[in-house]
Amino acid sequence: MSTAAPTIPAVRATLERASEIKESLAEIRLRVEAASSRNLSPTATTTPLLVAVSKYKPASDVFAAYENGQRDFGENYVQELTEKAPELPQDIQWHFIGTLQSNKAKTLASIPNLYSIQTLTSTKAATALNKALPLDRPSPLNVLLQVNTSGEDQKSGVSPLTPITPESEVDGAELVKLAKHILTECPLLRLQGLMTIGSLAESLSTEKENEDFACLVSTRDVLEGALARAGFPRESVKWGDENGRLLLSMGMSSDFEAALAAGSDIVRVGTGIFGARAKKEEITAQH
Numbered sequence: 001m002s003t004a005a006p007t008i009p010a011v012r013a014t015l016e017r018a019s020e021i022k023e024s025l026a027e028i029r030l031r032v033e034a035a036s037s038r039n040l041s042p043t044a045t046t047t048p049l050l051v052a053v054s055k056y057k058p059a060s061d062v063f064a065a066y067e068n069g070q071r072d073f074g075e076n077y078v079q080e081l082t083e084k085a086p087e088l089p090q091d092i093q094w095h096f097i098g099t100l101q102s103n104k105a106k107t108l109a110s111i112p113n114l115y116s117i118q119t120l121t122s123t124k125a126a127t128a129l130n131k132a133l134p135l136d137r138p139s140p141l142n143v144l145l146q147v148n149t150s151g152e153d154q155k156s157g158v159s160p161l162t163p164i165t166p167e168s169e170v171d172g173a174e175l176v177k178l179a180k181h182i183l184t185e186c187p188l189l190r191l192q193g194l195m196t197i198g199s200l201a202e203s204l205s206t207e208k209e210n211e212d213f214a215c216l217v218s219t220r221d222v223l224e225g226a227l228a229r230a231g232f233p234r235e236s237v238k239w240g241d242e243n244g245r246l247l248l249s250m251g252m253s254s255d256f257e258a259a260l261a262a263g264s265d266i267v268r269v270g271t272g273i274f275g276a277r278a279k280k281e282e283i284t285a286q287h
C-alpha cells in the first residue's frame, strides 16, 4: 500500500476557472517582466520571483496555477497551509507571509516543502523555528525579516533603519540584533532578506515615489553595512542570494510594478492572479 503524498488534489478546478487563472497568471507575468526590465536600479541583480498568494483559495486553484508552471505560492494562515500543502505537489515552494506566532513554529517547520517565512520579527520565533526544523532538511529554511516601513500600529514588523542614523545606534538596533541572532544562533535558517507591506496610501499614490519601498531599500543597505562591520562578510554566503545580497520582498497586486521599479526581488500577488477573496477577509486584511 502506497503512502506517498498525492500530487493532484482530489477536486480539480472547472475548465472555466482553470482558464481564468491561466490568463490572469500570464498577464501578471508579462507585467512583472515589463516592470523589471524597466527597472534601472543597480541593486536588482536577480530575475524577480513571483509568489502567487493563494490564501482563502482552494487547492484546486493552486493546482491550476501549478499546471501553468507556477511553483511559488504564499499563504497567511498556518492551518490553511497545513491543510493545503499535503494535497498538492511536493515541488511547490511555500512562502509563509502571515503573522508568525512562536507557538506555531513547530507546525510550520514540519512542512517539508516550506521554502520561506517572510514575516519573522523576533529572536524568540527564530529560535523556535531553528529548534523545530528537522536536522536532515536538505537546505536551510529561508527567512525574511518583516519591517514596518509605514509605522502603522496595525502592521507588524521591526523598525526600519535610515542612512542618517549613527552607526553606533544602528549596531544596537532591533533589526540588526535579530539578523545577527539568525546568523550566529540559527544554523538551520538562512537570512534571505527583508519584507514589507507598506501603507495603502503609499500604494495608491502614483504621483510620487513610494516611500515605504524606498525605506525598505535603504534599510537593507544600512543592515548590510552593519553586518559587514560586525564581521559577517558577503563572501561567506550565509545570507542573501548567491552574491550575499539581501533580497527585498515588496509589492502586491496594487503596487508590484512600483515595487519592482524601486528594486524589489520578490512580489506577492494574490488578487491579480486568483481574483477577489471572500468578504470575511476584509476584516482581517493587513492593508
Ligand SMILES: *Cc1c(COP(=O)(O)O)cnc(C)c1O
Pocket: 053, 055, 076, 097, 098, 197, 252, 253, 254, 268, 269, 270, 271, 272, 286
Ligand atoms: C494577502 C497578501 C498579499 C497579496 O495581496 P493582493 O493584494 O491580493 O495581491 C501579499 N502580501 C501579504 C503579506 C498578504 O497578506
